[in-house]
Amino acid sequence: MVSDAPVQVAADGARSCRYSIVCGGRVMGGLELKVESSAPQTGHVHFPAHGRSDQDANHSASVVTAAERLLRDWGCTTVRVRAPRREAEELLAKLGYRSVSRIMVKELGTRPDLPPSVGARTLTQEEFEAFVRAAQAQYALSFVGRGFPLAEAEKIARSATTSLLPNGLATQGVALRCLVEQEEVVGRLWVADSGPAPEPGAYVYDVEVAEGRRGRGFGRALMLHAEQIAWDWGCRRMGLNVFEGNTVAERLYASLGYRTTLHSIARDL
Numbered sequence: 001m002v003s004d005a006p007v008q009v010a011a012d013g014a015r016s017c018r019y020s021i022v023c024g025g026r027v028m029g030g031l032e033l034k035v036e037s038s039a040p041q042t043g044h045v046h047f048p049a050h051g052r053s054d055q056d057a058n059h060s061a062s063v064v065t066a067a068e069r070l071l072r073d074w075g076c077t078t079v080r081v082r083a084p085r086r087e088a089e090e091l092l093a094k095l096g097y098r099s100v101s102r103i104m105v106k107e108l109g110t111r112p113d114l115p116p117s118v119g120a121r122t123l124t125q126e127e128f129e130a131f132v133r134a135a136q137a138q139y140a141l142s143f144v145g146r147g148f149p150l151a152e153a154e155k156i157a158r159s160a161t162t163s164l165l166p167n168g169l170a171t172q173g174v175a176l177r178c179l180v181e182q183e184e185v186v187g188r189l190w191v192a193d194s195g196p197a198p199e200p201g202a203y204v205y206d207v208e209v210a211e212g213r214r215g216r217g218f219g220r221a222l223m224l225h226a227e228q229i230a231w232d233w234g235c236r237r238m239g240l241n242v243f244e245g246n247t248v249a250e251r252l253y254a255s256l257g258y259r260t261t262l263h264s265i266a267r268d269l
Contacts, residue, residue: 001066004030012037015074021063033067035074038159039143039152043071043269047083047262060087061094072269078147080266088263097265099244104258105199106238111231112224115217120225123176123188128169131176131188135206136161142243147268164192164205175229179222186213191226193233199261201237202230219252 001019009015014037021029034044045067047060064081071079080100081091091097114120123131136157143153165171173194179187187209195203204226209218230238240258242250 001031001063001070010037013040019067031063031067033070033074035071035076038156039148041076042078042080043068043074043076045071045079045081045083047081047087060090064091064095068269076269078266078268080264082262082264085260085263088265091265095267097267100264100266101241101243102250102260102264103196103239103241103262104250104253105201105261106227106253106256106258108227108231108236108238112227114224114228115221118179118181118186118218118221120177120179120189123169123178125169127178127185127188128176131190131206131208132161132165134208135190138206173233177225177229179218179225181218186210187218187222189222189226191229193230193235195239196241199237199239201239202226202233202235204238204240219249220256223252223256 002022004018004020007015007017014035016032016034018032019030020027021031030048032044032046034046035042036044045064060083064079068079081088081097082103083091088097088099092099136154139160140150140153140157143156144150148156165174169176174192175189177189177191178185179189187207189204189208190206191202191204193202194200195205204223207219207222207226209222227238230236238258239261240253241264242253
């Protein structure tokens with residue numbers, strides 16, 4: 001790998017660097033290494049979403065092994081790779097990576113309608129605070145499942161929420177909504193006009209159906225409302241992340257036309 005520029009180090013300690021993958025004098029692709037300030041022990045390797053040829057994809061294991069050496073020098077003890085399916089499958093088979101999640105994307109067509117039995121409104125301040133607490137707890141648990149201590153996982157979750165919602169309900173480019181049936185809140189939604197998916201477009205950060213109301217189509221209605229919001233913003237693409245093992249959500253998104261573009265996999269260094 002050949003660095004395209006010096007390592008970029010931010011004031012908060014985050015760092016990143018882009019590399020070209022060169023073999024026999026030919027540039028075969030590229031990747032980016034990143035470390036976030038909220039979790040400096042975790043290194044991130046990002047392959048481009050479009051992938052590479054089958055022949056080039058076969059070199060993924062050797063490329064990631066080289067990336068791991070660099071991340072160890074940065075002080076990382078865990079590596080997380082975001083890659084298209086071919087690269088991810090090779091790393092799962094050859095280097096012992098485990099699946100974590102996947103990014104799914106949908107090209108939006110016409111503006112959808114909600115079922116006539118439900119409506120939507122903005123969260124109240126009290127509802128927003130409860131929703132953020134629940135979202136932070138769920139996000140922290142995803143890190144605990146990857147081996148992080150609970151206190152550290154909770155710190156990461158709080159930092160992520162603060163950076164994404166610096167002004168709470170008034171944060172620009174964000175919609176925090178609830179789904180209502182007969183004046184009862186049956187679900188909540190957090191969508192933004194951009195996100196971590198590599199393709200530009202709106203992004204669903206969280207969707208939650210109330211306990212006791214699941215299995216009744218409210219998850220689908222929430223996703224349709226997210227698409228309405230994106231459409232009204234002028235976005236024609238929607239992305240989201242689904243964690244490994246959440247087959248109910250994955251099937252819902254697939255039935256709505258979402259397709260997997262990237263897999264996120266991880267292992268300890």
